[in-house]
Amino acid sequence: MSKDIQAQAIMMSLEPLYKKAEEEGLWFYHESQESGEIWASPSYLRHMQSKGRMIWSPEHWELRNPMGYMRQIHRKASELIEEYNELAAHMHIPKVLLLEKQNMKPDEEYTEPQVVINEAPTTH
Template identity: 35%
Template sequence: MFAEARRDGLWFRCTYQDLWFSPDDLEAAQANGRFIWSAMNWELRPPADYIAKMERMAKDAADRLEEAKERVG
């Protein structure tokens, strides 16, 4: 999967914990004994999907903050 990820510019996403890693980051973590899970636990996704997710989360947080500010007055 690492070769495919690097070739196609994809990142690893853990399908059940929603953890995202670049190939280099996951390889480094696994070299330190972390996140050593079978391939069935990972999918390859464009890193733009991760950015879009973070943007949605940031917007949701900003919306909640504005709502809280309005409630506090």
């Protein structure tokens, strides 16, 4: 079987997962030693597969709620902000960074929650 035919067969076999993901707001999740941890929205995965990448059969994917991933990213960002602020305090740099947590319940009109980094006002 040629690679193109094999890739098409794999992508066709993913269609039920795409349908479920799109209906339920889930993302594709994959973890392996070679690739690490991958989270992909259905549209991003389709885009990557159209470029010949991430074409893995259904048994290599799980559908997961992306809010867990958002919380993980927020935790990592919080840790980096804290590390930055500790170093800034040690170096007597007056600017402090704050991480503002946005609404973690996406609605139908707004599907990509944002994390905004603000600088705290400095007092003299």
